[in-house]
Amino acid sequence: xxxxxxxxxxxxxxxxxxxxxxxxxxxxxxxxxxxxxxxxxxxxxxxxxxxxxxxxxxxxxxxxxxxxxxxxxxxxxxxxxxxxxxxxxxxxxxxxxxxxxxxxxxxxxxxxxxxxxxxxxxxxxxxxxxxxxxxxxxxxxxxx
Numbered sequence: 001x002x003x004x005x006x007x008x009x010x011x012x013x014x015x016x017x018x019x020x021x022x023x024x025x026x027x028x029x030x031x032x033x034x035x036x037x038x039x040x041x042x043x044x045x046x047x048x049x050x051x052x053x054x055x056x057x058x059x060x061x062x063x064x065x066x067x068x069x070x071x072x073x074x075x076x077x078x079x080x081x082x083x084x085x086x087x088x089x090x091x092x093x094x095x096x097x098x099x100x101x102x103x104x105x106x107x108x109x110x111x112x113x114x115x116x117x118x119x120x121x122x123x124x125x126x127x128x129x130x131x132x133x134x135x136x137x138x139x140x141x142x143x144x
Contacts, residue, residue, distance in 0.1 A: 003142075006073055007032040008095035009082030009109070015132055019080070022136045026143055031072045033065075033091065040065055073098055080135055081125075083110040083118060093121065100124050107135050 005028050007016050020030055034040040044051065044060025051057040073079065079099035083089050099106050108125035109132060110118050122128040129135055 001143075002027045002029060003077040004029045004031060004075055005139075006030075006076035006079045006095070006099070006104075007082070008079060008099070009092050010084055010087045010089055011035045011037060012087060013084065015082055015084075019132050019136065022133070023139055026139055028139070031076065033069060033095065069095060070098065073102055073104065076104055078105045078107070080107045080109065082132070083108070083114055085111050085113055096121055096125070107138060109135055 007019065007030055009015065009032075011033065016030070016032065016035075034043075039046075041058075041061055043064050044062070045057055047064060048060050051060055073095065076099070079096065081092050081096040081099070083092055096106060096108065106125040106127075108118070108122055108128045109130065110122065110128065111130055115122070127138060129138070
């Protein structure tokens with residue numbers, strides 16, 4: 001059984017590569033947000049042309065990025081959303097809440113120090129863990 005897993009979370013560390021490496025023995029296809037930050041920011045003007053202000057530029061890029069994200073989330077069988085303590089992670093919160101809205105199973109990864117600010121989201125997720133390794137153990141368990 002091949003599953004599609006959407007990896008939501010910050011794009012500044014290699015957590016996705018670590019997770020994929022540890023899960024390479026499982027029949028999984030991974031998808032996720034655009035990892036090239038500059039491309040994500042520029043895609044609106046790349047497709048629609050120069051915008052009259054930075055607000056319009058952001059809106060154009062946001063519309064295209066939101067379309068991409070929604071399509072990939074709709075195709076996903078499972079969403080893993082990682083919250084780290086280093087970066088502001090509004091996009092991760094948005095992806096996780098969209099997954100819940102679409103009734104996609106959700107594994108939330110967050111360090112203990114983010115328990116309080118993420119308590120509501122954590123209680124809506126199917127499972128909350130603190131490490132990528134714990135999420136991998138869940139993936140392995142699914143295939144037992």
